[in-house]
Amino acid sequence: MNREVRIIGAPSDYGANRRGVDMGPSAIRYAGLADELERTGLTCTDAGDLTVPRAEERDPEEVQPTAGSAKFLKETREVCTALADEIAETITSGSFPLVLGGDHSIAIGSLNGSGRDEDVGAIWFDAHGDFNTPETSPSGNVHGMPLAAALGYGAFGDEPWASGNRVSESNVVLVGLRSLDEREKEDIRDSDMTAFTMSDIDERGTSEVVEEALDIATAGVDQIHVSFDMDWLEPNEAPGVGTPVRGGATYREAHTALEAVAERDDAEDVLRSLEFVEVNPVLDERNKTAELAVELAASALGKRVL
Numbered sequence: 109m110n111r112e113v114r115i116i117g118a119p120s121d122y123g124a125n126r127r128g129v130d131m132g133p134s135a136i137r138y139a140g141l142a143d144e145l146e147r148t149g150l151t152c153t154d155a156g157d158l159t160v161p162r163a164e165e166r167d168p169e170e171v172q173p174t175a176g177s178a179k180f181l182k183e184t185r186e187v188c189t190a191l192a193d194e195i196a197e198t199i200t201s202g203s204f205p206l207v208l209g210g211d212h213s214i215a216i217g218s219l220n221g222s223g224r225d226e227d228v229g230a231i232w233f234d235a236h237g238d239f240n241t242p243e244t245s246p247s248g249n250v251h252g253m254p255l256a257a258a259l260g261y262g263a264f265g266d267e268p269w270a271s272g273n274r275v276s277e278s279n280v281v282l283v284g285l286r287s288l289d290e291r292e293k294e295d296i297r298d299s300d301m302t303a304f305t306m307s308d309i310d311e312r313g314t315s316e317v318v319e320e321a322l323d324i325a326t327a328g329v330d331q332i333h334v335s336f337d338m339d340w341l342e343p344n345e346a347p348g349v350g351t352p353v354r355g356g357a358t359y360r361e362a363h364t365a366l367e368a369v370a371e372r373d374d375a376e377d378v379l380r381s382l383e384f385v386e387v388n389p390v391l392d393e394r395n396k397t398a399e400l401a402v403e404l405a406a407s408a409l410g411k412r413v414l
């Protein structure tokens with residue numbers, strides 16, 4: 109990474125069913141993000157946190173799980189619009205946006221900001237597909253919907269964020285899936301995205317899968333957004349997440365994956381923006397998950413063992 113890194117906190121928990129993920133950005137900063145990036149040889153500035161509507165004012169009705177809806181859409185729109193603007197400005201100014209979530213709903217803003225002026229691809233490291241729509245979601249939680257939202261599926265087709273970006277669907281690659289809802293499976297299969305499951309990683313190995321993901325994500329576009337959900341990892345490595353799923357990536361696989369991203373970026377300048385989401389300090393063990401996010405951010409941005 110040869111650009112100045114600009115840290116942007118997006119402390120929203122409106123897309124998740126468990127509170128606490130709004131404290132993710134502080135936990136990651138507290139775990140030493142800026143120092144670690146500087147030790148890696150990067151210059152970085154911290155833009156602070158975006159303003160998020162006050163949780164105290166949330167509608168208690170919307171806190172209940174409701175299939176076939178999208179909870180806190182107004183608040184999510186507000187956060188994502190601000191985030192998209194911040195990312196687009198950061199890129200225009202020649203810096204590199206490193207976004208700290210917050211739950212994964214903030215990625216609607218990240219994809220919009222990253223894909224505002226240019227066709228972009230995306231790699232999505234996640235246990236989940238995050239491809240539900242308000243119609244298909246079993247939970248109503250928008251953190252299970254950001255890819256469908258940014259690409260304008262279902263009721264999201266009417267949202268300004270669907271037409272407001274140039275994310276190219278055939279350049280979107282999901283990596284390491286292991287928990288999908290039934291309708292979501294069908295919709296991923298029917299989409300133009302590419303999906304690699306945890307079984308693909310078991311059979312072929314992390315390096316090969318991530319190299320292929322990078323080839324697909326960058327085919328015909330210059331740059332990509334990388335979205336990293338901490339629940340991609342095995343829960344014992346990353347206990348501080350709201351929706352843990354067994355059978356995740358190991359500590360070493362996670363570093364391997366992000367080192368591959370960094371190497372490709374070194375050679376071809378492919379990284380346009382990067383985010384780490386779903387760190388929930390309330391559920392964490394002594395900030396372990398935030399500390400891991402710091403390590404992984406450094407790997408993605410060029411830290412090497414030797």
Ligand SMILES: NC(=[NH2+])NCCC[C@H](N)C(=O)O
Nearest residue numbers: 212236240247249251252351
């Ligand atoms: N970003 C996440 N952790 N997403 C979890 C989504 C879980 C489930 N598929 C849902 O729609 O509710």
Ligand SMILES: [Mn+2]
Nearest residue numbers: 212234238337
């Ligand atoms: Mn996710």
Ligand SMILES: [Mn+2]
Nearest residue numbers: 235236337339
């Ligand atoms: Mn997830």
